[in-house]
Amino acid sequence: MSVEGGKLKVHRIVAASDPTYAVNPAQVERQVAGSFVYGLSALYYQECTVKDGRIVESNFDTYDSMRIAQMPKGRVDHHPERRQRAVGRHRRADHLRRGTRGG
Numbered sequence: 001m002s003v004e005g006g007k008l009k010v011h012r013i014v015a016a017s018d019p020t021y022a023v024n025p026a027q028v029e030r031q032v033a034g035s036f037v038y039g040l041s042a043l044y045y046q047e048c049t050v051k052d053g054r055i056v057e058s059n060f061d062t063y064d065s066m067r068i069a070q071m072p073k074g075r076v077d078h079h080p081e082r083r084q085r086a087v088g089r090h091r092r093a094d095h096l097r098r099g100t101r102g103g
Contacts (some may be wrong), residue, residue: 008043010040010072011072011073012073012074012075013036013040013072013073013074013075014048014074014075014076014077015032015035015074015076015077016039016076016077016078017029017032017076017077017078018078019078022078025078027074028078029076029078032076033074033076036071036074037071040066040071040072041063041064041065041066042057043063044066045063045065045066046063046064049050065091
């Protein structure tokens with residue numbers, strides 16, 4: 001982060017994810033990246049204003065959102081090796097409980 005022209009600028013954002021088992025890991029990354037957009041948009045653009053005791057904004061269509069070109073570099077870290085080992089243990093445990101043979 002830095003301050004440029006009196007405004008905060010985020011240069012890079014990183015998240016760690018441990019979904020235990022992800023059917024589609026790319027989708028997990030996209031969801032986390034979407035949370036980056038929502039969080040940074042709230043930081044920079046969105047606010048609830050009150051006038052005469054009521055919220056002025058009527059719905060989300062009046063909120064501005066960060067555009068792709070404005071997004072900092074982002075990265076989502078998850079560990080598929082550890083996750084896959086854990087999934088394998090859970091599958092084996094399920095087979096033992098059911099009395100079936102696991103693969």
